[in-house]
Amino acid sequence: MTCQECGERPATLHFTKIINGEKTETHICEKCAKEKGEVEPGTNHFSIHNLLSGLLNLENPIGESPAQSYYKPEISHCPKCGLTYQQFTKVGRFGCSECYKTFSDKLDPILKKVHGGNTVHSGKIPKRAGAAIEIERKVQNLRSKMKEYIEHEEFEKAAETRDLIRTLEDKSSSEGGE
Amino acid sequence: MSLQHFISEAVSPWMKNDGPDSDIVMSSRVRFARNLKNYVFPILSNREHNLEVIEEVRNQFTDVPDDQVGQLELIEMDDLKPIEKRVLVEKHLISPNLIEQSKNGAVLLSENETVSIMINEEDHFRIQCLVAGFELKKALSLANSLDNWIEEKVDYAFDERKGYLTSCPTNVGTGMRASVMLHLPALVLTQQLNHIIPAINQLGLVVRGSYGEGSEALGNIFQISNQITLGKTEDDIVEDLQGVVRQVIEKERAARRALLDNSRIELEDRIYRALGVLQNSRIIQSKEAAKCLSDVRLGIDLGLVKGLSKSILNELLILTQPGFLQQYAGASLTPTERDIKRATLIRERLELEDQLTKNVEGDEQ
Numbered sequence: 181m182t183c184q185e186c187g188e189r190p191a192t193l194h195f196t197k198i199i200n201g202e203k204t205e206t207h208i209c210e211k212c213a214k215e216k217g218e219v220e221p222g223t224n225h226f227s228i229h230n231l232l233s234g235l236l237n238l239e240n241p242i243g244e245s246p247a248q249s250y251y252k253p254e255i256s257h258c259p260k261c262g263l264t265y266q267q268f269t270k271v272g273r274f275g276c277s278e279c280y281k282t283f284s285d286k287l288d289p290i291l292k293k294v295h296g297g298n299t300v301h302s303g304k305i306p307k308r309a310g311a312a313i314e315i316e317r318k319v320q321n322l323r324s325k326m327k328e329y330i331e332h333e334e335f336e337k338a339a340e341t342r343d344l345i346r347t348l349e350d351k352s353s354s355e356g357g358e
Numbered sequence: 359m360s361l362q363h364f365i366s367e368a369v370s371p372w373m374k375n376d377g378p379d380s381d382i383v384m385s386s387r388v389r390f391a392r393n394l395k396n397y398v399f400p401i402l403s404n405r406e407h408n409l410e411v412i413e414e415v416r417n418q419f420t421d422v423p424d425d426q427v428g429q430l431e432l433i434e435m436d437d438l439k440p441i442e443k444r445v446l447v448e449k450h451l452i453s454p455n456l457i458e459q460s461k462n463g464a465v466l467l468s469e470n471e472t473v474s475i476m477i478n479e480e481d482h483f484r485i486q487c488l489v490a491g492f493e494l495k496k497a498l499s500l501a502n503s504l505d506n507w508i509e510e511k512v513d514y515a516f517d518e519r520k521g522y523l524t525s526c527p528t529n530v531g532t533g534m535r536a537s538v539m540l541h542l543p544a545l546v547l548t549q550q551l552n553h554i555i556p557a558i559n560q561l562g563l564v565v566r567g568s569y570g571e572g573s574e575a576l577g578n579i580f581q582i583s584n585q586i587t588l589g590k591t592e593d594d595i596v597e598d599l600q601g602v603v604r605q606v607i608e609k610e611r612a613a614r615r616a617l618l619d620n621s622r623i624e625l626e627d628r629i630y631r632a633l634g635v636l637q638n639s640r641i642i643q644s645k646e647a648a649k650c651l652s653d654v655r656l657g658i659d660l661g662l663v664k665g666l667s668k669s670i671l672n673e674l675l676i677l678t679q680p681g682f683l684q685q686y687a688g689a690s691l692t693p694t695e696r697d698i699k700r701a702t703l704i705r706e707r708l709e710l711e712d713q714l715t716k717n718v719e720g721d722e723q
Contacts, residue, residue, distance in 0.1 A: 190693075192643070192693040194645055209693075210693055260398065261398040261399075261402050262402075263402065271401065272526060272527075273399070273401050273480065273525040273526045274399060274523075274524075274525055274526075274527070275398055275399055275401065275402040275525075276397075276398040276399055276402065276515075277393060277395060277399075277515035277517075277523040280517060280520055280523050280530075287520075287527070290527055291527060291530070291588060294527065294528050294585075294586075295528075295531065295586045295587065295588040295589055296562050296586045296589070297589075298531075298586065298588045298589020298590070299519075299588070299589070300519050300520075300588075300589060301517075301518075301519060301520055301521025301522075301530075301531045301532070301588060301589070302589055302590065302591055303521060303531060303532040303534070303590065303591045303592050303595075304502070304505075304521075304522075304532060304591070304592055305516070306509045306514050306516050306522075307506060307509060307510075308509055308510065308513075309395075309509070309513060309514060309516050310516060310518075313518050316518075
C-alpha cells in the first residue's frame, strides 16, 4: 500500500478514526505522518481540548450578524496569570487556580455540560487544607438530621445531635477556623 | 535504581502477577490530577517555576513512607533521548503529552512501576497507580495514600465548591480518572462491541484504544474510564465503573463461549494461523503483530493453545512498539528494518517459551 498523502513511499502508519460513528481510514508513510503531526499512539491532535473549546464557542456561533458586534463582552482577564476568556476558549484550559474565580460566572454552564449536570464537588477533601471544610460538611449533615428528628418529634435524639454540632463548631474555631 | 531499570524490560514487575479476572482485564489504573496553590499551571508557567517545582519534588518526595511502594526515582524529560522517552510512553509510565507538550516535564517512578507521578504535565502532579487485573479499589487506595502523603508537604489548589482545581475543567472536582484495560477479542469478532460502546458512553464513561485519547484499539485492547469528575465521590465513580466493567467482562465471556460452541473449528483455525504467522514471519507490521498476538492470547485463555504464558501478549505488544524495538536494537531503524526486527523478536520470544515448556516437561518425567 502506498501513502495516501505523497503517493510515493509505502504507507507504514494506519489510522482509523471514528467520529460520530463515521469511520475514516488513513494510510500514510512516516514522513507525511510527521508533517501532519500524527506519529505516536495517543497523540492524535484532535483532543478533548479541541472538543471542549468547541463547546465553549457555542456562545458565539459563527455567522452572528455584524450589527451585534457592539455587544462584544468586555475583555476580562485573570489577575494572577493574565489568561483572557478568549484564550481560554481557544485552549480549553485554565492558567491558574485563580482563573476559577475570575471566570466563575461563565463556569457553571460549561461544567454542567461536561460533568453530567454537576457543578459542585462532593468527593475527597485534602486533610490539611480542608480540615475546616470537612467539619463544615459534617455540621451541615448533622443539621439536616436534627431537623428530621424534630419533625418526627424525636427530641432526645435532636438534642444529642445539637450537642454534637456544638462540639464540632468549637473544635473548628479553636483550630483557627472561621 | 536508574533509568536503565525502567527501559530495559518490556514487562513491568507488577504485570507478572495475575490479578482478578486476568483472562480479560489486563490492568486497572487510577490517576489524580493535582496542582500547587502558589504556582500558575504548567501551560502558562515559565522554566524557572517549572524547575522550582521539580526541585521541590526532588527534595521532598523520593522517600515514600509506605513500604509497599519503596523508593521513587526522579527522571527529568530533558535528560532523556527521544527513544528512551518513547519507551516510557509505550510502557504507559508517562503520557505522550508529557514529552510533546510539556516544558521541563519529569516523572517519579517506583521500582515496581506501579506508581508513576508525572510532574509539569498538564497539571503540576499527575499521580498514577497501575495494578494487574480487575482491582480498581486497590489502585484507588494506593493513589489516595500517595495523595495524602504529598498533601502533607505542599499546598494543593483546592476550592470548597469546585474541589481540586485542574488546568482543564474536564478534570475538576475529584481530579480522578479511573480506568480499566480490557482485552475484548470475542466482542470485536462478533461485532457486539459496536452496540455496547454507545450504551457505555451514555453512562458517563468513555471507551478508548489502549494508548488513551484518540488512539486506536491495538490488539483488541480497550480502555474504559470515567468522564465525569465533578459531583460524585471517588468511591461512587469507581463503583459505577466497576459495575459496567463487570458486565462487559460477562458479555466477553459469553461471546467466547458462544464462539467455542458454535464455530470452534473456525476459531481454532484463526488462532493457529495467528500462531503460525508469529512463529514464522520474517517481516511483520505492528498492526498485524497486534492482531495475531490478540488471537493467540485468546487461544491461551480458552485453553486451546498450551505451553505459552498469558503475559506474552502484554509483553510482546509493548516489546514490538517502535520505541522499544529501537531501544532493543540500540539504533534508530527505518520502518522496514523495524518490521524485520519485530518479526525476529517475536520468533525468538516464542522459541524461548517453547524451550522453557520442554524443560519443565522434561523435569516432570
